[in-house]
Amino acid sequence: MNMIEAINSAHRVMMARDPDVVVFGEDVGYFGGVFRATAGLQKEFGKQRCFDAPISEGGIVGTAVGMAAYGLKPLIEIQFADYIYPGYDQIVSEVARMRYRTAGEWTMPMVIRSPYGGGIFGGQTHSQSPEALFTHVAGLKVVIPSTPYDAKGLLIAAIEDPDPVLFFEPKRIYNGPFDGHHDRPVTPWAKRPEAQVPDDYYTVPLAKARVAREGAELTVLTYGTMVHVAVAAAEENGVDAEVIDLRTLVPLDIAAIEASVKKTGRCLVVQEATRTSGFGAELAALVQERCFYHLEAPVERVAGWDTPYPHAYEWAYFPGPKRMKLALEKVMAD
Amino acid sequence: MSEVDPTDRRNAPALSLHVPEPDYRPGDTPDFSKVVVPPAGAAPRPDTGAPARETFPLTDTLVRVLDDEGRPTGPWDPRLDPETMRKMLRDMVTVRVFDDRMYRAQRQGKTSFYMKCTGEEAIAVAAAAALDRDDMNFPTYRQQGLLVARGYPLVDMMCQIYSNRGDKLHGRQLPIMYSDKPHGFFSISGNLGTQYPQAVGWAMASAIKGDSRIAMGWIGDGATAEGDFHSALTFAAVYTAPVILAVVNNQWAISSFSGIAGAEKATFANRAVGYGIAGLRVDGNDALAVYAATRWAAERARGNHGPTLIEYFTYRAEGHSTSDDPTGYRPAGEAQQWPLGDPIERLKQHLIGAGEWDEHRHSELVKAADAEVRAAQKEAEKLGILPEQGRENIASMFDDVFAEVPWHVAEQRDQCLKEAGL
Numbered sequence: 087m088n089m090i091e092a093i094n095s096a097h098r099v100m101m102a103r104d105p106d107v108v109v110f111g112e113d114v115g116y117f118g119g120v121f122r123a124t125a126g127l128q129k130e131f132g133k134q135r136c137f138d139a140p141i142s143e144g145g146i147v148g149t150a151v152g153m154a155a156y157g158l159k160p161l162i163e164i165q166f167a168d169y170i171y172p173g174y175d176q177i178v179s180e181v182a183r184m185r186y187r188t189a190g191e192w193t194m195p196m197v198i199r200s201p202y203g204g205g206i207f208g209g210q211t212h213s214q215s216p217e218a219l220f221t222h223v224a225g226l227k228v229v230i231p232s233t234p235y236d237a238k239g240l241l242i243a244a245i246e247d248p249d250p251v252l253f254f255e256p257k258r259i260y261n262g263p264f265d266g267h268h269d270r271p272v273t274p275w276a277k278r279p280e281a282q283v284p285d286d287y288y289t290v291p292l293a294k295a296r297v298a299r300e301g302a303e304l305t306v307l308t309y310g311t312m313v314h315v316a317v318a319a320a321e322e323n324g325v326d327a328e329v330i331d332l333r334t335l336v337p338l339d340i341a342a343i344e345a346s347v348k349k350t351g352r353c354l355v356v357q358e359a360t361r362t363s364g365f366g367a368e369l370a371a372l373v374q375e376r377c378f379y380h381l382e383a384p385v386e387r388v389a390g391w392d393t394p395y396p397h398a399y400e401w402a403y404f405p406g407p408k409r410m411k412l413a414l415e416k417v418m419a420d
Numbered sequence: 421m422s423e424v425d426p427t428d429r430r431n432a433p434a435l436s437l438h439v440p441e442p443d444y445r446p447g448d449t450p451d452f453s454k455v456v457v458p459p460a461g462a463a464p465r466p467d468t469g470a471p472a473r474e475t476f477p478l479t480d481t482l483v484r485v486l487d488d489e490g491r492p493t494g495p496w497d498p499r500l501d502p503e504t505m506r507k508m509l510r511d512m513v514t515v516r517v518f519d520d521r522m523y524r525a526q527r528q529g530k531t532s533f534y535m536k537c538t539g540e541e542a543i544a545v546a547a548a549a550a551l552d553r554d555d556m557n558f559p560t561y562r563q564q565g566l567l568v569a570r571g572y573p574l575v576d577m578m579c580q581i582y583s584n585r586g587d588k589l590h591g592r593q594l595p596i597m598y599s600d601k602p603h604g605f606f607s608i609s610g611n612l613g614t615q616y617p618q619a620v621g622w623a624m625a626s627a628i629k630g631d632s633r634i635a636m637g638w639i640g641d642g643a644t645a646e647g648d649f650h651s652a653l654t655f656a657a658v659y660t661a662p663v664i665l666a667v668v669n670n671q672w673a674i675s676s677f678s679g680i681a682g683a684e685k686a687t688f689a690n691r692a693v694g695y696g697i698a699g700l701r702v703d704g705n706d707a708l709a710v711y712a713a714t715r716w717a718a719e720r721a722r723g724n725h726g727p728t729l730i731e732y733f734t735y736r737a738e739g740h741s742t743s744d745d746p747t748g749y750r751p752a753g754e755a756q757q758w759p760l761g762d763p764i765e766r767l768k769q770h771l772i773g774a775g776e777w778d779e780h781r782h783s784e785l786v787k788a789a790d791a792e793v794r795a796a797q798k799e800a801e802k803l804g805i806l807p808e809q810g811r812e813n814i815a816s817m818f819d820d821v822f823a824e825v826p827w828h829v830a831e832q833r834d835q836c837l838k839e840a841g842l
Contacts, residue, residue: 108628134628140658145617145651152558152621152635155606158628160621172647179611180618186820188599188607189590193823224821248823293826337826 087283088275089260092234093123093199096241097161099287101131104159107245109136111146111163111199120165121201121260143173150196151180160196161245167202167254168214181250182225194250197241201257202230203311203358204390205264205404209397215310215359215390220252221335221368227251228335229292232259232313233280236333239290247292256310256358264311265318266406295339297346301328304417305346307369308356309335312388312405316356319410325418327354335365343369344376351382352417358405361389383420388413440679446747450754457759460487460706461494468719472698472726479689479699482733485708490769498712502776508549508707509771510785511569512541512764517789518564518574521797522581526595526742530805531581533595537562539737539755540670542707542763545569547666550714551636558606558619558637561596562668570603574796584804590816591809613639613646616665620655623663623721634721636664636714642673642681644688653729657695662721664714665729667691668704670736675749689731697727704734705760707767734760811840 087095101107109127111119115138118125127136139146143164150160164170170177177198184194204213221228227249231237237255244251258264262272275281299317303326306316313331320327328346332338347353353373355366370385388405396403444450463483466474485492492499519536526534537544544565551557557566567577579586581595589599599607606622609615619637626633639649644667656663667688671678682688692699698720702713710732717728737755739746771777818825818833825833 108625140651140654142651142654144647145620145655148614148617148648148651149621149624149655151614152618152623153625153628154621155556155618156622156625156629158625175611176614176617176648180609180614184607185823187589187592187597189588189592190820191588191599191601192607227822337822337828340827 087234087281088262089231089234089237089255090121090123092238092283093241093255094125095283095285096238096245097124097127098130100161100242100245101127101135103287106157107135107159107161108153109161109163110139112139112141112165114138114163119163121257123199124163143169143171144176147173147176147181147198151176151184151194154194154196155192159245162196162198164198164200166212167200167216168211170200170216174219177220177226177252178223182223185249186225193248195248197244197251197253199241199253199255201260202254203256203258204395204400205258205268205311207397207400208395210394213395213400215357217254217335218359218363218365221365225250226336227292228254229333230254230256230310230335231333232256232298232310232331234275234283235280236290236296238283239288240292240333242287243289243292246289251292254310258311259314263314266315266404266410268401268404268406290333293334293337293339295342296331296333297328298331299327299329301326301350303327303350304352304354304414305330305350306354306356307332307343307373309333310358312356312358315406315410319407319414322407323411323414325414327414340372340376343373347373347377348380351380353377353381353385354388354413354417355385356388356405356410358390360392361387362392364389383417386413386417440677440684442677442679442750444751444754446749446751448751450751450757452757452759455759458482458484460484461496463494463496465495465716468716469723469725472692472696475698475700476693479687479692479701479731482701482703483709483713484703484706485712486706486766486770490766490773492708492770496709496712498708498715500708500711502771502774504549505707505767505771506777508545508711509764509767509777510789511545511565512707512767513785514789514792515541515545515565515568516764517786517793518568518577521793522578523742525581525797529807530801531583531595532806533742534581535561535596535741536738537564539758539762540668540704540734541565542710542767543668543704543732543734546707546710547636547714550711551718552633554604554633555718556604556606556619556622556633556635558615558622558635559608560615560638560640560643560668561608562640562670563638564596564598567598567600567603567605570605572600572603572605574793575799578796578800579803582800582803582805583809584800584806585813586800586803590813590819612643613648615639616648616652617655619665620652620661620663623661624655624659627659627662632722634662634664634718636666638666638668640673641667641669641671641678641683641688642676644691645681653691653695653697656727657697660724660726662724663727664717664721665727667729667731668734669731670734672736672740672746672750674740674744687731689729692729697729699729699731701731701733703760704732705763705766707763708770811842814840814842
């Protein structure tokens, strides 16, 4: 399965297992979503379980809050993460805090799925990586898969989680892993072991990182599309880097981070999002606080530039092989 | 700004921005003669399954039942039994007494904040009477009458206001931001309007599950300008959600009069027309009209005929909150001039006229409510008031962020306790 098929499979498995799971969002019903993540669900589970929503992200999230208050488990799609802002108040002020402000009387077991990230010529409104806007909010879990296997297992775990989960899907790797070289063909998922996705139920636990590549010289902390770019960069540049795929940003697998950085003594943080106040800054601070005496070089960051995402100059913006190479050399030189 | 001097533009009249102003400001003598009050009983009552457009004329008038002498008249008379009306009167009096005691408690420094609903008691109380007990409300901060009418213990309300040891919300919410699932009262948000699409979502969920319960969402006139208001109406209309959407038009959003939310151009009930949902504009100080309209909308929702937007037309007799000084923006004594009168007095007058009540019983009722509220206050204050909060429960601040406390929150809790010397 590619990542879209894996996500679709997670929907199907959970809708069959739990009659309280309802799926809605823009174009998700009859058509099955612009990325086809919800294809066939309406036909299989009926219009009461999977339906199209008006173009109103605030309305989608707001009604999902009411549904969760009733006792359903809404699994909603925001068509592009760039469109999440009209729903931001409902997510931040309502979804995130409901358990807290009611001392557990009302909880929000919902999943908000959204494709994010660039590399698809989406311009400034179809390419953003807004995860840090949500990792900053107390009460939200933020999950970002990087393989089809993880996407299905993590999404099922997110649906079963008692807390609200933002599930950001790196759309650049929906169809195949991406090494950052936009001028080379993408390998389809079918040729990769991570695409061996069982049809049935399984979970990948939240808050547990994955070692995407073992190494001894340097730790790369990253997630989403950048996992693949980082692995490729390590191999292309002959650096024995350990690439940690965080998978869940909140709550973070701090033990995995500490263990790896203390082993390698060097750390590079890689995010696709704009640099300033990005999640990578939090990672760098944590590594500094917890592993300072094990570090042999300052923590370095690779990120998108602090500009909106440009359409024409996408490949100058995208944190790709050149930026990775320079950063690897810098960390290894010290 | 353009580089062109506006005065050098072509020969066309200068445009000007209209900023609405209320008719009266401090120092003026208020006169509400411009407020059109149609006679009680004049509004027709469509069938609860009627097409929405049949209700559209009702969005420009006022559904009224009680006339100036307190006599019920017309097709909206709900013909309530005296016991139900006496219960409504008792609840309204209790709310007013409760508000006064808690307002005073705030002034005495026992809590940080309070919001009264003086003049609006009929709305929440009569709506609660018209709904089924297990219907769900998504209220604002001025529907304390819903809790009182449904028998939520006054002590629990006060403990929330005092953020004391008895506060089931563990001191996490501002006073008056109650939450109680068993009483069908959803957690109040400080971000205005958010509860409106939530009410629609709850109603949609009820429909998805084939339930028979309905939801009622509440919003103030000012907050109708929020995007959530419009998304709620869109979703309610699109999915024929079994929901009642209430706009409590009390004329004032803190210091901004209802014209700033658009009331000069159209009534709030008119908003229903553009969405194709049923709309009613109701005398909010007439408990029987509020009951009748809410009941009508509830029957409509329960019959799968769709949502109703109800504008309850009323007046906020007191300030916005204990932090507000209304004499800074409106004439003193304006509430007394309000042409729809006082809701408690009007229901009382009706019951007396019907031979079901008298002045003596009423003063006994007020005394009893006062005693009940005082006793509850004494009980609540045994569990503490806001400034006396001890430190023993500080650790609870870190609970309920997530279902389980993650490592980073646990570490911060430990640091906090260390800082507090605990």
